[in-house]
Amino acid sequence: DVKVTQSSRYLVKRTGEKVFLECVQDMDHENMFWYRQDPGLGLRLIYFSYDVKMKEKGDIPEGYSVSREKKERFSLILESASTNQTSMYLCASSFRTNLGRNQETQYFGPGTRLLVL
Amino acid sequence: GENVGLHLPTLSVQEGDNSIINCAYSNSASDYFIWYKQESGKGPQFIIDIRSNMDKRQGQRVTVLLNKTVKHLSLQIAATQPGDSAVYFCAVLSGSARQLTFGSGTQLTVLP
Numbered sequence: 361d362v363k364v365t366q367s368s369r370y371l372v373k374r375t376g377e378k379v380f381l382e383c384v385q386d387m388d389h390e391n392m393f394w395y396r397q398d399p400g401l402g403l404r405l406i407y408f409s410y411d412v413k414m415k416e417k418g419d420i421p422e423g424y425s426v427s428r429e430k431k432e433r434f435s436l437i438l439e440s441a442s443t444n445q446t447s448m449y450l451c452a453s454s455f456r457t458n459l460g461r462n463q464e465t466q467y468f469g470p471g472t473r474l475l476v477l
Numbered sequence: 478g479e480n481v482g483l484h485l486p487t488l489s490v491q492e493g494d495n496s497i498i499n500c501a502y503s504n505s506a507s508d509y510f511i512w513y514k515q516e517s518g519k520g521p522q523f524i525i526d527i528r529s530n531m532d533k534r535q536g537q538r539v540t541v542l543l544n545k546t547v548k549h550l551s552l553q554i555a556a557t558q559p560g561d562s563a564v565y566f567c568a569v570l571s572g573s574a575r576q577l578t579f580g581s582g583t584q585l586t587v588l589p
Contacts, residue, residue: 364520393576402566402581403521418576450520465511466568466577468520 383451
């Protein structure tokens, strides 16, 4: 079974703090993603990565950065947390298919619920 | 771009009845579709997928139907059980896009 783990289930941080969210997958997936999920807005893509040291902006990258130093690990960084970054953060991973497409089924971690005070 | 929407934000069904959750998409080039289930406090869990060269696919108690003519996707759950209570959402991939587009989700509540 695919396993995607996230370092914390719940986090409480103060405005201005630097926040690190870690994600690890054990299925040798090339692709990794970070989303945030908010009521009424669904899943919104923050950043994604198709390979080590590679990153691309998603739909809402402002206020976030990412790091992918190893294939199995994808980190999301909030350089200076703000209250509007209070959300559920979801990490996902997937294989790069032989068809040359960059995405197939994405497998999700359990999520990190972040509260910024 | 792609717009993905679900027809109902909430759905309540009696235990043992069949459930049908619907999803509409906008891009006729979309060619891969996934249904996810998300229980409270957990991450989304893959249920079933279907490619555009098919119009029906069955799993264990679940069936996905794809109507490319009207750009409509549905998830049918047979003999709905209390453990099926969750948010269900579809995700759509179009051939030219590099990422999935997710619907906002339907909250399914199973009544005793």
